Amino acid sequence: MPAMETFAAKHAAKIRGMLSCFDRMLFRGYLPLMSGFAMADFLRSKQVDRWKLKPFLLEQAERIKKHAGVMASAAGRPYQYLSEPARKEDLARKIAERDGVREGLVCVFSVVEPCRTFSLVWKENKTWIHPAKRKCLQLYYYFMDRQLGLIHVKVQTWFPFPIQVYVNGHEWLARRLDRHGLKYRKADNAFLHVDDPVRAQRLADGFASVDWVRVLGRYAREVNPLLRGLLSPMQYYWVTSQAEYSTDVLFRSRADLEELMPRLLQYSTLYFEARDVMAFLGRKLNGNFQGDLVTDQLDFSKLPRRLPGRRVKHRMKRNWIKMYNKEGSVLRVETVINQPDEFKIRRRVRRQGRHVMAWVPMRKGVAFLPRYRQICAQTNARYLHALAHVDDPTPAIRALDALTARASSPNGRTVRPFNPLSRHDRVVFEALLSGEHALHGFTNHGLRQKLARTSIPLATDPRKQSAQMTRLFRRLHAHRLIARFPTRAAGASRSPAVASWPRPSSYAKSPTRVFTPRLLDLDKVFAKPKEDTEKESIFRRNRSRDGENPRDPARQPRGCAEAGASAVARVASRGSGR
Numbered sequence: 001m002p003a004m005e006t007f008a009a010k011h012a013a014k015i016r017g018m019l020s021c022f023d024r025m026l027f028r029g030y031l032p033l034m035s036g037f038a039m040a041d042f043l044r045s046k047q048v049d050r051w052k053l054k055p056f057l058l059e060q061a062e063r064i065k066k067h068a069g070v071m072a073s074a075a076g077r078p079y080q081y082l083s084e085p086a087r088k089e090d091l092a093r094k095i096a097e098r099d100g101v102r103e104g105l106v107c108v109f110s111v112v113e114p115c116r117t118f119s120l121v122w123k124e125n126k127t128w129i130h131p132a133k134r135k136c137l138q139l140y141y142y143f144m145d146r147q148l149g150l151i152h153v154k155v156q157t158w159f160p161f162p163i164q165v166y167v168n169g170h171e172w173l174a175r176r177l178d179r180h181g182l183k184y185r186k187a188d189n190a191f192l193h194v195d196d197p198v199r200a201q202r203l204a205d206g207f208a209s210v211d212w213v214r215v216l217g218r219y220a221r222e223v224n225p226l227l228r229g230l231l232s233p234m235q236y237y238w239v240t241s242q243a244e245y246s247t248d249v250l251f252r253s254r255a256d257l258e259e260l261m262p263r264l265l266q267y268s269t270l271y272f273e274a275r276d277v278m279a280f281l282g283r284k285l286n287g288n289f290q291g292d293l294v295t296d297q298l299d300f301s302k303l304p305r306r307l308p309g310r311r312v313k314h315r316m317k318r319n320w321i322k323m324y325n326k327e328g329s330v331l332r333v334e335t336v337i338n339q340p341d342e343f344k345i346r347r348r349v350r351r352q353g354r355h356v357m358a359w360v361p362m363r364k365g366v367a368f369l370p371r372y373r374q375i376c377a378q379t380n381a382r383y384l385h386a387l388a389h390v391d392d393p394t395p396a397i398r399a400l401d402a403l404t405a406r407a408s409s410p411n412g413r414t415v416r417p418f419n420p421l422s423r424h425d426r427v428v429f430e431a432l433l434s435g436e437h438a439l440h441g442f443t444n445h446g447l448r449q450k451l452a453r454t455s456i457p458l459a460t461d462p463r464k465q466s467a468q469m470t471r472l473f474r475r476l477h478a479h480r481l482i483a484r485f486p487t488r489a490a491g492a493s494r495s496p497a498v499a500s501w502p503r504p505s506s507y508a509k510s511p512t513r514v515f516t517p518r519l520l521d522l523d524k525v526f527a528k529p530k531e532d533t534e535k536e537s538i539f540r541r542n543r544s545r546d547g548e549n550p551r552d553p554a555r556q557p558r559g560c561a562e563a564g565a566s567a568v569a570r571v572a573s574r575g576s577g578r
Helices: 003-010 036-045 053-075 088-099 169-179 197-209 212-223 254-271 274-280 366-387 394-403 423-432 436-440 444-451 462-478 517-525 530-545 558-563 565-577
Strands: 015-030 079-081 104-123 126-145 149-156 163-168 184-187 190-194 237-251 293-299 310-316 319-326 330-337 344-351 354-361
Touching: 003 015, 003 237, 003 366, 015 169, 015 190, 015 197, 015 212, 015 366, 036 126, 053 079, 053 104, 053 126, 053 212, 088 104, 088 126, 088 149, 104 149, 126 212, 149 169, 149 212, 163 169, 163 212, 169 184, 169 190, 169 197, 190 197, 190 237, 190 330, 197 366, 212 237, 212 366, 237 254, 237 366, 254 293, 254 310, 254 319, 254 330, 254 366, 254 394, 274 293, 274 310, 274 366, 319 366, 330 366, 423 444, 444 462
Parallel strands: 079 104
Antiparallel strands: 015 163, 015 237, 104 126, 126 149, 149 163, 184 190, 237 330, 293 310, 310 319, 319 330, 344 354
């Protein structure tokens, strides 16, 4: 079974399906002017000396700014300067909804942000151009693309004019599902329901094969007018600055995920070690690793403008794995790659004067997006496979809720609840789950004799002891832990009372039996270690070779019957189900 399907198979009754696709993507385009030497050669080719440098740079920056204003006014869209920090994407989405923009330019925002540019340095009576970090005006163009949805294109108004393009993979997939006629239900950037998850997954895998050089180059020519004149024939080189690839597990309801989520967070935070995180990412932890491996939890309720919830994050240098709940009913496992050279790709390279195939560090070029998808998908699958070891506590919790609440008897009277943590009730449960009762059940007299050897206070009068057991049986029956039915055949003498749940018709003439499914659920929670169960199985096989029936209580040693009570009770309960 594939790794990711292990988690889905374990929680199949609560899961609608699974869907993996790219989420938030940041592409960046760079002109061949990023180094000081390249910029100096460019200025020399344009015959710009140091006395003309400042007017020349200011003129080009002004052309970039004016182009933004002309483009916004021609489309009738707003151009706004943001003097304070703001969520630009939310503002653009509100403007698009308000004005009903379905395609084309939505708005343009200008904001002063840090940038990478150049500075003129004097050294040994000579001028040198060095890279420098400054602040300049950045222009954010928001477009509503027919295929990509809402995107932004950020262009720097100072040399060397790098461009950043933001794309949401879920927006792209939603429009592709619309074109193929697949119905879905979506909230924010998460799908809550998809009619055909298998077909939707095939469509989502096509994100990596899009001709991104052509798509991104078209937007670069729209926002940078210098490409048609001063910078011609230069082209942008496009790289993947940040890639998020998410695997969403779609649960049927919020309650199903809310009951399981705390256990998943606790398990992933406390039990995933450094070597586990490295294994999820396809790496091995050895002495040559130099970096940080950090696991932390974050409560979203403490952050402004965030829905309540928690997320766990495993960070390896500048790459990480996150797990959190989305929209209440979506469990999202997400791999984020910021530093691709930590991963390998097999490609044709030149070694010692000849071309060979070798595993080399992965680069950021958009041509490597298929390898990005492969690495992230395998990482998410390994992570979910590890989470498959976490048991869903819901059945045991519901059994405890029913056990610790008042119940109604068949005559309409209510009975007291049980408290499994109290010594009195714990002793009663241990007596009921004893292996000697699994095959032949129990009677009033037999249970009295067993409880007389415990700390349970019983009356001295045998008739009062019998009345105590009768009241206990009524209480157990009201909580649906046991059921009584007669076993006396026609013309036969009266046999002991039989307790069983559920009532099998084939046991009408069988000896007394008892099955307690809810108590057996508790027994699974506090089950013995696996080693003990294996030893009991070996013991039973050895007794079978000697011609004895290992299930016969009369032939079992006293210690074996008590030690194997849980295992025998499970076998009996499975037999009653057939």
